[in-house]
Amino acid sequence: MILNEPAAFTSLLKVSSHDYHTFSHSVDVLLYTAGLAQKVGLKPDQAREFAVGAVLHDVGKSQIPTTIINKQGRLSDEEFEQMKAHPDLGRTILGQHDTRTISQAVAYHHERFDGTGYPYGLKGDEIPLVAQMVTIADVFAALTTKRSYKAAMSSFEALGIMKNQMSGHFNPELFKSFVQLMGSQP
Numbered sequence: 458m459i460l461n462e463p464a465a466f467t468s469l470l471k472v473s474s475h476d477y478h479t480f481s482h483s484v485d486v487l488l489y490t491a492g493l494a495q496k497v498g499l500k501p502d503q504a505r506e507f508a509v510g511a512v513l514h515d516v517g518k519s520q521i522p523t524t525i526i527n528k529q530g531r532l533s534d535e536e537f538e539q540m541k542a543h544p545d546l547g548r549t550i551l552g553q554h555d556t557r558t559i560s561q562a563v564a565y566h567h568e569r570f571d572g573t574g575y576p577y578g579l580k581g582d583e584i585p586l587v588a589q590m591v592t593i594a595d596v597f598a599a600l601t602t603k604r605s606y607k608a609a610m611s612s613f614e615a616l617g618i619m620k621n622q623m624s625g626h627f628n629p630e631l632f633k634s635f636v637q638l639m640g641s642q643p
């Protein structure tokens with residue numbers, strides 16, 4: 458699918474050569490977003506576009522120093538300000554080559570349903586559907602992946618944390634569907 462979209466392919470290469478962790482994370486996010494899109498009954502064409510948006514969501518990180526991306530522990534205020542630029546940097550990298558859905562995934566995947574996200578502080582359905590899905594997939598993928606400084610959580614633990622400590626971040630209906638999707642896996 459990505460091979461049908463030359464701009465998407467080039468953008469993804471930028472990510473994989475810059476920081477391999479971000480690349481493999483992006484593939485996880487594609488997988489979970491595609492699963493969720495299917496679960497909520499999106500048409501195949503739309504689900505495919507959501508999946509491309511998902512795999513490219515962090516393309517802007519190719520402009521952020523890897524020392525910040527892979528820093529263990531908390532980022533300083535200044536580092537966090539730099540990090541917060543990656544959705545907009547990503548949108549700039551995509552330029553006019555990409556569809557609206559793809560740039561929405563890139564620009565809005567750190568917005569939160571309760572309005573506490575960045576960079577725009579959008580709330581509820583001001584956040585495009587694709588970005589609402591990518592946010593769930595992004596957090597779940599991060600929690601369930603092992604890094605040099607942390608162990609991977611099980612799916613069950615990750616969903617528990619997302620439900621109990623982060624519930625305001627996500628569209629509740631979509632989150633419910635995601636729990637059903639992951640809960641039905643053998």
Ligand SMILES: [Fe+2]
Nearest residue numbers: 514515566567
């Ligand atoms: Fe991101």
